[in-house]
Amino acid sequence: MKSISKLRDVSAKFKPLLSSTFDVEKSEEQLKGKVTYLRDQLLSIASKPELSPRDTDHFRMYYNHISAFDKHVRFPGFNTRRFLEESEEKIFQKVSSLVKEVISSASDVGKVAEILVKIKFLAENLSMFDSTINADIDEALKSYKMKTGTEGIMKLTMALERSDVGSRLISEHACLAGEDWRKRREKMQNQDNLNYVLDELKGDDLSKEVLRTR
Numbered sequence: 001m002k003s004i005s006k007l008r009d010v011s012a013k014f015k016p017l018l019s020s021t022f023d024v025e026k027s028e029e030q031l032k033g034k035v036t037y038l039r040d041q042l043l044s045i046a047s048k049p050e051l052s053p054r055d056t057d058h059f060r061m062y063y064n065h066i067s068a069f070d071k072h073v074r075f076p077g078f079n080t081r082r083f084l085e086e087s088e089e090k091i092f093q094k095v096s097s098l099v100k101e102v103i104s105s106a107s108d109v110g111k112v113a114e115i116l117v118k119i120k121f122l123a124e125n126l127s128m129f130d131s132t133i134n135a136d137i138d139e140a141l142k143s144y145k146m147k148t149g150t151e152g153i154m155k156l157t158m159a160l161e162r163s164d165v166g167s168r169l170i171s172e173h174a175c176l177a178g179e180d181w182r183k184r185r186e187k188m189q190n191q192d193n194l195n196y197v198l199d200e201l202k203g204d205d206l207s208k209e210v211l212r213t214r
Contacts, residue, residue, distance in 0.1 A: 053125065096136070
């Protein structure tokens with residue numbers, strides 16, 4: 001900002017003496033135009049109903065460019081910080097809508113798992129918002145558990161285990177990680193139970209009964 005102000009002062013001072021001087025105002029307008037273009041692209045992506053990996057890559061790029069500009073350059077009446085805030089609002093609205101879907105779809109564990117994976121995708125691919133989005137996931141899981149109980153969380157954990165993102169949800173969010181650990185501990189304890197082991201074996205019932213009587 002100071003550099004641009006200095007250039008403006010120099011240009012104004014020497015303009016009467018030189019046939020051509022650096023046109024600071026024109027350069028300012030060009031910079032504003034470029035940043036406005038970045039803002040339009042950023043908001044266009046943030047407004048999409050669902051983001052692809054390519055979308056999130058571009059979002060991060062545009063967001064970081066505008067953020068760097070906002071950090072180092074200021075133009076009167078040109079609020080680049082507001083550009084960033086507008087994009088943030090759209091992303092958080094998207095997350096909020098998905099969180100509401102988790103609660104409203106509590107009876108359909110498959111759908112809940114699918115929605116949570118979508119939210120986690122945003123947390124992992126929009127790193128500037130990951131803390132906020134992960135906190136929203138935790139709140140969604142707490143509400144889901146209150147509505148469905150431990151059994152609901154157990155079923156959800158089983159559904160999430162089927163994907164890599166789902167597995168990361170289980171390991172990174174306490175509500176799911178606790179249930180996963182309880183389930184694993186229970187399974188380890190059952191391995192010492194003869195009836196449990198026999199039930200897990202493949203074969204006809206007669207063979208299992210013979211083993212039980214030995």
